[in-house]
């Protein structure tokens with residue numbers, strides 16, 4: 001069964017508090033989401049394999065390390081996932097970016113796919129799927145299915161906030177995918193919003209409400 005990891009680094013938790021606050025405006029919200037994405041990416045890339053190499057310093061040879069192993073990819077679920085991309089690319093500038101366009105039908109709460117474009121070599125990459133919100137889990141589960149159908153073999157899911165219902169949905173349909181969260185919240189309301197959550201992530205990021 002996939003692991004659920006809440007990243008409890010103090011800086012992540014502090015910034016999440018300000019992301020949640022209703023009087024945090026669009027500019028600050030966007031900056032904070034960007035910063036938290038960087039911090040979360042820092043935490044979840046701890047396992048990346050290294051190889052030893054020798055480099056010449058101005059003084060002598062030094063045995064040192066560089067990343068080895070698979071190349072990385074970031075896959076935001078549009079729209080709100082876009083807010084987490086640059087924060088990750090700041091750390092891993094060579095990562096390629098795929099996009100999955102999904103919106104949640106407000107009546108059925110089921111995801112509707114409207115776009116996807118992936119790097120051609122996703123089967124060779126370690127992918128981080130990003131979306132601020134894991135609510136019913138329908139959008140994330142659909143994005144993961146789409147990526148697997150396109151050949152992805154190594155995927156992590158990274159979200160700022162989740163409801164237990166969303167975690168359960170992803171675990172049921174994708175038991176092989178590890179989930180990384182800033183916080184695991186209490187529940188969903190009857191409109192499928194995370195309680196206490198942060199409201200509508202896309203609207204807060206892009207100022208559309």
Ligand code: PRP
Pocket residue numbers: 077078079080081102103104105109111131132133134135136137138139140166192201202203
């Ligand atoms: C939000 C959010 C997730 C989805 C989560 O996107 O960014 O993608 O809802 O809900 P779920 O877990 O119940 O599927 P939304 O559909 O509002 O689209 P947007 O990002 O374009 O605003």
Ligand code: URA
Pocket residue numbers: 133135192193194195197198199200201202
């Ligand atoms: N999508 C959001 O943006 N917020 C929620 O709480 C649930 C889904």
